[in-house]
Amino acid sequence: MTKIKTAAIGLGVMGQDMIRLNFSKYPDDMELVAVCESNENTLRAFADANPNVRTYTDYRQLLEEEKLDLLYVAVPPSKHHEVVLAAIAKKIHVFCEKPLANSLEEAKSMLDAAVQAQVVHAVHFLMPLFAGSVKLQRLLAEGAIGQVTSIDLILQFPQWPRAWQKNPWIASRHEGGFLLEVGIHWIHLIQRLFGPIANVQSSVNYPADAAASEIDAQATLTLHNNVNIQLTGTTKADKERVSMVIHGDQGVIALENWSSLFMGETEASLQPVPVDDADNQLPVIGQIIRRLKGQQAAIFDFNDGYQAQAVLEALRNPSQSQL
Numbered sequence: 001m002t003k004i005k006t007a008a009i010g011l012g013v014m015g016q017d018m019i020r021l022n023f024s025k026y027p028d029d030m031e032l033v034a035v036c037e038s039n040e041n042t043l044r045a046f047a048d049a050n051p052n053v054r055t056y057t058d059y060r061q062l063l064e065e066e067k068l069d070l071l072y073v074a075v076p077p078s079k080h081h082e083v084v085l086a087a088i089a090k091k092i093h094v095f096c097e098k099p100l101a102n103s104l105e106e107a108k109s110m111l112d113a114a115v116q117a118q119v120v121h122a123v124h125f126l127m128p129l130f131a132g133s134v135k136l137q138r139l140l141a142e143g144a145i146g147q148v149t150s151i152d153l154i155l156q157f158p159q160w161p162r163a164w165q166k167n168p169w170i171a172s173r174h175e176g177g178f179l180l181e182v183g184i185h186w187i188h189l190i191q192r193l194f195g196p197i198a199n200v201q202s203s204v205n206y207p208a209d210a211a212a213s214e215i216d217a218q219a220t221l222t223l224h225n226n227v228n229i230q231l232t233g234t235t236k237a238d239k240e241r242v243s244m245v246i247h248g249d250q251g252v253i254a255l256e257n258w259s260s261l262f263m264g265e266t267e268a269s270l271q272p273v274p275v276d277d278a279d280n281q282l283p284v285i286g287q288i289i290r291r292l293k294g295q296q297a298a299i300f301d302f303n304d305g306y307q308a309q310a311v312l313e314a315l316r317n318p319s320q321s322q323l
Contacts, residue, residue, distance in 0.1 A: 004292055006028040007066055009059045009083055010074035011046055012167055014097055014124075018072060022283040029289045030070070036062045059083055070120075070292070072285075077175040081106040082201040088113045093120040093303050096289055098181050099184045100305030101310060107309040111302040129191040129281035129298060132259040135273065137193060141208075145248030145262065147282040148194070152245040153186055153221075155179075156237035159214065170213075173206065177213030178233055179315055182242060187298065187315075188225055188308045190244070194207035196224045196307070198323055200314035202231075219315055231315075 006023070008015055015037075025033055036056040037043040040041045058064040063071075063086055071087040073096040074079060080101050087094050094114065100123050101107040114121035127133055138149070160178050161170045170176040191197060202219035206212065217233040243256045245267060254262040254270055262270040280289065281298055291299035310323055 003028070004289065005067060006030050006035050006072060006198060007034040007036070007062055007068050008032065008074060009036045009062070010076075010285075011035060011039070011042050011099075012074060013165055014158045015072070015074035015146040016046070017249050018074065018285070022285045025035065025283065026286065026289055029293075030285075033068070034062050035065045045187065045258050046152070046201045048172065057181060058311045060086065063087060063092070064314045070095060070288070073097060075235050076169045077180070078102045084110050085113055088117045088119055089123075091117055091119060093288075093292060095122045095124065096302075096305070097124045098188075098305065098308075099180055100302060100309055101278045104306070104309050107306045119301040120288065120291055120299075121277065122284065122291075122299045123302065124284055125185065125188045125286050125304060125308075127185050127258070127283055127302040128192045128300070129284065129287070130259045131277055131279040132255060132261040133189065133274040134279040134281065135254060135261055135275045136255055139253060139263070139273075140246070144251065145246065145251030145253055148227055148246055148248050149193075150247045151190070153183075153190075153229055153231040154241050154243045154245070155182055155217075155231070155233035156239075156241040157187075157235050157262070158237055158239060160235040162240070163244060172213055177316075178235065179204070179214060179217055180312060183231075183233070183315065184308055184312050186242075186244060187311045188304060190221075190223075190229065191307060192225050192300075192304075194225075194227065196227070196323070197311045200311060202315050202318045204316065204318060214316075221315075243314070288306075 021293050032053055036059045038057055043055050054243050070093045077099055084094050084096055100272040155178055167248050167270040199222040204214050204218040206214055219231040245254045251265050261273040261275050263270040287297040287299045290300055
């Protein structure tokens with residue numbers, strides 16, 4: 001197979017990090033031929049550093065002029081739907097940032113279009129590919145803590161957005177907030193590990209500014225087998241903690257701050273669990289390359305994105321509870 005001709009739409013923090021840290025690992029497999037960014041200063045700086053990559057300010061022009069195999073979409077969530085559908089209409093494989101869309105209806109139409117076009121469609125869900133998550137899944141399968149009885153999901157931040165991720169939309173109620181940006185990762189991981197979330201009861205506290213994202217959130221998410229997940233989230237914590245604590249009838253496992261694994265007889269006795277770096281299956285783009293080459297790969301597609309979107313929408317809109 002010749003190199004996978006790839007373009008990226010959006011050069012924010014995620015877009016530039018994806019290109020710099022991940023795309024660069026596969027020079028023999030993929031070629032970044034073009035990028036699109038509406039901020040002309042950002043685009044100019046990228047062009048100066050990457051003179052061999054063609055630049056655009058309009059994604060429609062890029063899609064019209066470039067012959068692409070793969071499009072990476074890193075624009076704000078409200079733009080995912082239109083950009084992804086335009087790419088799928090041209091039979092281009094799509095790698096989209098999470099969340100998949102800005103509504104459940106948009107997510108469904110994107111999924112349907114991708115399936116009908118028979119293109120590879122992937123969402124940038126990465127948590128199940130962490131070495132700690134792989135080890136966690138193995139321990140659960142082995143019955144290390146017996147039968148799972150309850151789960152705590154903790155999303156605590158001293159401020160939102162965090163200092164490194166500020167942009168014009170990430171603190172907006174429309175398409176930002178910690179539930180959308182961070183919670184979606186954990187929703188996806190939970191449904192991969194434990195099966196579907198069937199019911200959501202939530203209470204979300206918003207500031208007086210009608211355009212601003214949530215301050216606090218409390219929720220009970222009930223799995224298909226009636227196991228409850230207690231979610232607590234806040235932007236007023238002393239320090240950041242993004243963790244899941246799994247209680248079983250024979251012990252406790254915690255995935256702390258994304259990827260560190262702990263286990264013990266009780267939560268108070270948790271001890272670090274070593275993980276094998278060989279279990280690490282990241283980056284996601286490596287998995288997509290394998291899929292495009294017809295090889296076995298672990299990717300999470302638009303159906304994963306749609307299923308996670310359903311829970312996210314129920315969390316953010318407390319009147320919607322039954323999934």
